[in-house]
Amino acid sequence: MKLAVIGLGAIAPFFLDAIERDPSLTLAAVCDLDDKKLAPWRERGLAVFTSHQELLDAGLAEGVIVTLPNDLHADVACAAMEHGVAVCCEKPMTITAADAQRVIETSRLTESVLFTAFHRRYNRNLLDLAAKLPADRTRIARVVHRYHENIEEHTGGDQWYLDVSRCGGGCVIDNGPNALDAVRHLIGDLRLIDATIGDVRSGTEFYAELDLVSTNGVQARVELDWALPTGEMKDIVVELRDGTVLTADLLDGYDAFKSSLAHEYSGILDGFKAAIAEGREYRDPGPDLVALVEEAYRVARRKETRLRMTAKHESVAKVVKSLFHARDDRGMTLSPWASRCVQAGEVHELVTTTDRPSVEGDRIDHVGFLGFAEFKNATVVERGDGVWLRGRRIGTVAGFDECHAPNHYNILIDVPLLFTASDVNLGIGAEVIFKEASR
Structure with missing residues (x-):
């Protein structure tokens, strides 16, 4: 079978080597916009093209291998199949599902084989x-x-x-x-x-x-x-x-x-030949x-989360009033908000809980009071933020209770065991740090 390679970028050498190793295949032509990449092949007497359309019009190949940038796969594959040429296309077949459907429809109408190279x-x-x-x-x-x-x-x-x-x-x-x-x-x-x-x-x-x-x-x-x-x-x-x-x-x-690629790309060509032999029954x-x-x-x-990326500065809140009591009947309510904006200088109450509130309206009874803290810098406090004290993570922001709004809101902190300011030596002036939940 006579093959042409369209695109002489980083992947093409693995296809070219695999073709050379396969006695059932012949390299008929190569195509690339860069004449420097074509020069060695021209010197070997091979047909070279800077236009895939001209290559296809020349009728030299029964099959083409498309190793172009992803955005070109659909148009070039369709053009080849419209010339009755089988196509082996580097993955992904196309960028969009709509283009993939267009390519598959062209394969169906022209009865040409379309094969994606998953090495x-x-x-x-x-x-x-x-x-x-x-x-x-x-x-x-x-x-x-x-x-x-x-x-x-x-x-x-x-x-x-x-x-x-x-x-x-x-x-x-x-x-x-x-x-x-x-x-x-x-x-x-x-x-x-x-x-x-x-x-x-x-x-x-x-x-x-x-x-x-x-x-x-x-x-x-x-x-x-x-x-x-x-x-x-x-x-x-x-x-x-x-x-x-x-x-x-x-x-x-x-x-x-990349030494594993030699046998894998030979496998691709074997798969391509098998697909051609299967003909119209082949499903790619x-x-x-x-x-x-x-x-x-x-x-x-559409998700807010971006892994390995920092979205905000850590925020420091200085304790201005410590609290030392705990309750098991507090009756707080989880607000619907997953985040709250905090201006520099605002004071809010820090409350630990073991009730694991997660849904708007959840009741929070088991609480330990840490105290009131003044935020040094403007920030956004969010569910999932880590809460740190003296270099140690003490809990995670579970959400907010707004029973005292607009005076302040209670920042609820998930903890495994309840504790208050006296349990962690949270005195006046101590700094509680809120860090973004990121990984």
Whole structure:
């Protein structure tokens, strides 16, 4: 089969090497906008193009490998299939589910094969792990996949990875499809439960945590990290319901940088050939992963939480009146507000509780009074904030009671055991520090 590679960026060399190793494949042409990247191939007598349309019009290839920036995948894949050419597209298939549907519809209308390249599914260590799993996947309790790397070591100078308009995001859309496909390969179709992103730089997330569940009820977590200081960490832990733990390090046995990719990209080409042989019956998982990534962004980007990012300064409140009594019948009520603005100089009451209030209107009876404290700086006190005294965390903000408003409000502090000012030596002038709940 004659193949052409469109895009000679950081990923292309792994495809080109895999083509060279496969006697059933012939490299017919390459295409890139950068003439410097084309020059070595021109010197070898290979057909080179700066326009994918001209390459397709030349009719030199039966299949193309698309290794372009993510925002170009849809248009180039559709153009190729409209020429009757089979397409192997680097993940993600597209940035949006709407574009994925457009590409799939073009594949259907032209009866051309569309294949997404998820290279980790061909990793030998992953396949060995899959072979050890029970046939009855309901015996699996949980899967955790860590996919951590330093993105700057992987781009090969391709800056589009860090351009949200071109990449579509950060680690969720770049590493996410491979990691999600690997988990899906082990436990079946996935549904998103929750997603949180963090370490966002110029709109691009460098960290994310995705929680999912399979159709068999298996829980899964995928951790994605672009900010590992150096090296890589790509492993999977499978916990069975009987307590057995199975693991796979996807890089075990591949000590050189990216050395595992050689056999994985050969696996991609074998998969591409098999898809072509299957023809119209082949169903590519690419659109499902695009939809899963899109849903993860929809959930994560509307959340206030951003992991590994500081959203506010810690705030210091100086005790102006200590209180020493406790009660088990106070009858406070949790207010609906998850946060309250505090101006510099305002005084509010600090109250410990073991009642664990969580829903608006919850009654709070068991309380220990710490005292009244003046906030030195303007801030926002929020549920979940850590409360610290003399370098030790003493509790967590549970919420607010407003029975004394507008004079002041009671800041309720979740604690394991009730205590008052006398129990922690909270004297006049002592400083209580409120720190953002972040990780």
